[in-house]
Amino acid sequence: xxxxxxxxxxxxxxxxxxxxxxxxxxxxxxxxxxxxxxxxxxxxxxxxxxxxxxxxxxxxxxxxxxxxxxxxxxxxxxxxxxxxxxxxxxxxxxxxxxxxxxxxxxxxxx
Amino acid sequence: xxxxxxxxxxxxxxxxxxxxxxxxxxxxxxxxxxxxxxxxxxxxxxxxxxxxxxxxxxxxxxxxxxxxxxxxxxxxxxxxxxxxxxxxxxxxxxxxxxxxxxxxxxxxxxxx
Numbered sequence: 250x251x252x253x254x255x256x257x258x259x260x261x262x263x264x265x266x267x268x269x270x271x272x273x274x275x276x277x278x279x280x281x282x283x284x285x286x287x288x289x290x291x292x293x294x295x296x297x298x299x300x301x302x303x304x305x306x307x308x309x310x311x312x313x314x315x316x317x318x319x320x321x322x323x324x325x326x327x328x329x330x331x332x333x334x335x336x337x338x339x340x341x342x343x344x345x346x347x348x349x350x351x352x353x354x355x356x357x358x359x
Numbered sequence: 360x361x362x363x364x365x366x367x368x369x370x371x372x373x374x375x376x377x378x379x380x381x382x383x384x385x386x387x388x389x390x391x392x393x394x395x396x397x398x399x400x401x402x403x404x405x406x407x408x409x410x411x412x413x414x415x416x417x418x419x420x421x422x423x424x425x426x427x428x429x430x431x432x433x434x435x436x437x438x439x440x441x442x443x444x445x446x447x448x449x450x451x452x453x454x455x456x457x458x459x460x461x462x463x464x465x466x467x468x469x470x471x
Contacts, residue, residue: 283460293449293462345456351399351400352401
């Protein structure tokens with residue numbers, strides 16, 4: 250079982266719609282979770298971190314965490330063409346390293 | 360005022376050569392990392408240093424040797440390069456071990 254799994258996509262959404270990205274993890278005791286955005290040919294950029302169950306909102310981004318279900322998600326509201334990128338879910342494993350999912354590629358259609 | 364910088368940005372070399380990649384961060388972070396991102400875009404941790412001490416050494420061939428001369432620098436030396444080493448190598452740093460990490464621009468290594 251992979252430490253972090255994401256829907257590989259690609260996910261195509263129309264401009265203005267909500268993009269929903271999902272991530273599950275295997276380490277039941279993980280406490281720290283992160284979403285990174287990576288544009289093609291660029292480095293990963295941290296966009297959200299979440300540590301507690303529930304929702305965390307930052308602008309058009311909302312991260313949702315459910316530790317009981319070992320599930321973390323990212324919602325992008327009012328999607329813009331500039332949101333087209335690969336989104337990487339990362340989970341802190343064994344309290345010292347980040348394990349990344351394979352990423353979900355999002356394309357926002359104008 | 361770049362936070363995490365790497366040199367070189369591109370590296371093209373022949374099989375069997377030895378090469379180094381350098382990384383510097385000016386964020387005042389205590390922990391630095393090397394990641395490898397392969398052609399399928401999977402990002403995998405290789406090494407991590409905390410206050411110049413090696414704390415993560417994943418299953419990486421011993422042809423790869425990291426070195427941290429101080430908290431702000433982490434270099435990666437690769438001996439006897441192989442075709443399979445071709446990838447993008449990212450340096451990253453964080454204040455605390457395993458927490459919010461900030462990535463450098465990457466070094467695209469191509470082994471011919």
